[in-house]
Amino acid sequence: MRNPITTTWLAAILALGLFSSMPALAASSAITMVKNTGCVCCERWAAAMQKTGFDVTTQEQPDITAIKDKLGVPQALRSCHTATAGGYIFEGHVPPDLVAKVLKTHPKIAGLAVPGMPLKAPGMDAAGVTTPYQVIAFTKDGQTSVYAQR
Structure with a gap:
C-alpha cells in the first residue's frame, strides 16, 4: 500500500519538473524559415518539421540571397530556403531528426545544409x-564535412 502523502508529493515534484522545462522545450522547437515567394517544396518541408513537433514561422521574400549572404551560408551549399533555430542555420531540406539532434547536442558548427533539392x-x-x-555540416569560416548520409 502506497502512502498517499508520498504519492502526492512525488506527483507535485514531477509536475514542477515538467512545467519548469516547458519553456526550454518550446524555445528549442521554434524555427524561422525564409523562403522564396510561392515555393511549394519549402511549405512541404515546414509541414514535415511541424509534424515532428517543431513550431515553424515562415517568411516569404521574392529573393532570399541577401539573407543567405548575411548568415554566411556557403555558396555551394545553398538551396531553396534557409531556416534558423537555436543559433544554428538549416539550409534546404535538412531532415527533422538531424535538426533536433543539432539543437540537442550543440555541435561546434554554424549549421547543416542539404545542397540543391534532392528528391528523397x-x-x-x-x-x-x-x-x-x-x-553537410558547415562552420562560420566555411569549412564543410559530411554530417549524415540519407
Missing part, C-alpha cells in the same frame, strides 16, 4: 526515389 529529402516527396544524399 523531406519536403521533396518523390515516390520511389532511393538515391542517397548528404547532409
Whole structure:
C-alpha cells in the first residue's frame, strides 16, 4: 500500500519538473524559415518539421540571397530556403531528426545544409526515389564535412 502523502508529493515534484522545462522545450522547437515567394517544396518541408513537433514561422521574400549572404551560408551549399533555430542555420531540406539532434547536442558548427533539392529529402516527396544524399555540416569560416548520409 502506497502512502498517499508520498504519492502526492512525488506527483507535485514531477509536475514542477515538467512545467519548469516547458519553456526550454518550446524555445528549442521554434524555427524561422525564409523562403522564396510561392515555393511549394519549402511549405512541404515546414509541414514535415511541424509534424515532428517543431513550431515553424515562415517568411516569404521574392529573393532570399541577401539573407543567405548575411548568415554566411556557403555558396555551394545553398538551396531553396534557409531556416534558423537555436543559433544554428538549416539550409534546404535538412531532415527533422538531424535538426533536433543539432539543437540537442550543440555541435561546434554554424549549421547543416542539404545542397540543391534532392528528391528523397523531406519536403521533396518523390515516390520511389532511393538515391542517397548528404547532409553537410558547415562552420562560420566555411569549412564543410559530411554530417549524415540519407
